[in-house]
Amino acid sequence: MKKQYDVIIAGAGVAGLYAALNLPGSLRVLMVCKRELTLSNSALAQGGVAAVVDTTHDNYKLHIADTLIAGGYKNNLAALEVLVKEGPGDVLHLLSLGVDFDEDSSGNIQMTLEGGHSRRRILHHKDNTGWEIVNKLIERVKALPNVDIHENAQLCSLQKAADGFWGFLFEKGEMAPVFAPYVILATGGIGRVYQYTTNSAIATGDGITFASDMGARIKNLSLVQFHPTVFATAPGGERFLISEAVRGEGAVLLNCDGERFMHRYDEREELAPRDVVSGAIMQEARRTGSDKFYLNISFKDTDYLKNRFPNIYARCLQEGVDITRDKIPIFPCQHYLMGGIDVDLHSKTTIDGLYACGECSHTGVHGLNRLASNSLLEALVFSRRAAADIARQAKPGYQPMSEPSPIRTEGIPIPSGLRTEIRDIMQSCHFVVPNPAAAREGLGRVERIRGMLSSGSFAVTPEYVEVKSLATVASIILREASGQEENRS
Structure with a gap:
């Protein structure tokens, strides 16, 4: 692995992969994938991707209206208009990348209906849409000479420097620093903070925790979606x-x-x-x-x-x-997170040079509740926008002037059972029906765990990073849910 890149992308779901495809070939890109490339929440998406591609029977206003209704009219309308109006172009671009959407007997794209939609606008590949999209994007990204993909490599620390970011990557038993002026966090959801979830094993909220630790604005993390079926x-x-x-x-x-x-x-x-x-x-x-x-x-x-x-x-x-x-x-x-790292219409966070897209971000498009099949659309649209914004500013081949601060690689291991304890707390304190009193009780227990992990006694390892992320995410969620930090748009 090189020691410096122009862009680091943390995460290899649809958002991370599509961002890599849309960055200029002149930029050196490092894509960090915690496990194998095909393990992501994106790959688990079954239903499809929502987009107005049939303008004879559908239109943008209907898609916007359906999304507003599902989101309790608390959506960011500017972001929602970007999503719905630009999304069809990105979805049709997937066809040119080899994605095989189901067709009817006449050879037209077949669209299905899902809860909350007033029209059939869900493009799909049987019931494995995410898997189909992810695998076709992986093929394309692997062919890019400017992108280094590191599987089974975990980002364990992310530090803001004057001229960019230093990350510490744990790979093959070793920890190594890596620099880039720009970072795209595409680390997915937080499902593993719950006892039961549809999310993959990597969904521990690491990106949200890194951003929060650096002082980025985190918004609406208590807006957790529970899938009914x-x-x-x-x-x-x-x-x-x-x-x-x-x-x-x-x-x-x-x-x-x-x-x-x-x-x-x-x-x-x-x-x-x-x-x-x-x-x-x-x-x-x-x-x-x-x-x-x-x-x-x-x-x-x-x-x-x-x-x-x-x-x-x-x-x-x-x-x-x-x-x-x-x-x-x-x-x-537990299924999805509507809140996350707060970003603007170009996926920029409140920290210069730091971008977030996909489920770990908060664009505001979903409001209080995500409309079915809008998530893959959001990942496509706002990762492309992040790539475009970086492309306008980046200077290829930049050499760092800063040095990273050391991290603890020696120390005691964390106590066993912390993941289970956090998950039990979240399952009982913040499930489908909000319970502020239970959230307040759970918050005290989670804060004690978080405080212990932040004491400085433990070695920074992949296990430590994930458990600290779970404790951080749980703490933010329960603080909002208990009314101690009201942050809803």
């Missing part, structure tokens, strides 16, 4: 999602008695936005005294289901559920 009996912390598109294609929600219930809570029934459906499930659980809920699409044609949802069909079958014959057990689960 997650397979309920899968073991372990990571649970697999039953895509919004399943309801878009006609699936119905059933309670413990096998009855539909959404009509009691919202006229849009199963196609209401995610927060509404998750809230309805919690209310119905209290009404019935049961947490047994199901999603049923078995009345659809068997061959259609196997072809349209091959991944979901196979995963459910592994759990003993045949979606062509059986009801799917589901329950809400």
Whole structure:
């Protein structure tokens, strides 16, 4: 690995990969990937990417209106207009990069419907859209001579210097400093702060913690989205999602008695936005005294289901559920983060030279609740904008004038069980229905853990970095949720 680059990109999901593709070939780029390239929340995205590409039956105003409704009208309208108006160009660009979106019998792009959308505007690749996009972008980025990709390499520290940033990278058992005038944080979500999540193992909020430690503005971190239809009996912390598109294609929600219930809570029934459906499930659980809920699409044609949802069909079958014959057990689960590192329309943070895009950023496009399939669109649009803004300023081949401050590589290991304790606190204190009193109680416990980790006694290792990130993220979330730091737009 070189010791200096023009741009460091932390994260290799859609946001990080698309940023790399849009940076000029004259810039030296380091892409840091904590695990293998294909492990990211982007790769797990099932449903698709929302965009107005069919202007005969759809338009920008409808997409904006749907997003505002889902977001409780607390969205950043300027950012939302950028998202919706520029997004279709980026989505169609994916076609030229080899992404295989499903087509109908006439060869036209096939679009599906998802909760909260008033039109069929979701482009998809069966139920593996994120995997398809990520893999095609990886092929393109690997072919770029100016991009060095380091897999299984963890950024353990990020320091702001007068002329840029020093990062410390842990790779193959060694810690090494690396410099760049510009950094793009594309580190994804915070799901691993919860006991149960749809997020991948790397989603520990590292980028948000680095930015917060440097003094960047963090906004609306308590706006956590809980997806209503997650397979309920899968073991372990990571649970697999039953895509919004399943309801878009006609699936119905059933309670413990096998009855539909959404009509009691919202006229849009199963196609209401995610927060509404998750809230309805919690209310119905209290009404019935049961947490047994199901999603049923078995009345659809068997061959259609196997072809349209091959991944979901196979995963459910592994759990003993045949979606062509059986009801799917589901329950809400942590899924997405609407808040994050606050950025402007060019993905610039409040720290000069530092950019953030994708789930770790807060553009404001989602408001209080993300509309289904707007996340991949946001990652595309605002990572391209970050790359363009850097391209306007960067001077290729810049040599650092500063030196990094040393970090602790010697010290005692952190106590065992801290991850589990933090996750238990978050699961009980900040789940679907807000509970400020529980959040205040949990905050005190998390702050004690965070204070201990910041005491200076522990060696900076990948394990330390992740646990400190979980404690930091949990602390910010619970502080907001308890009303001690109100930061909602």
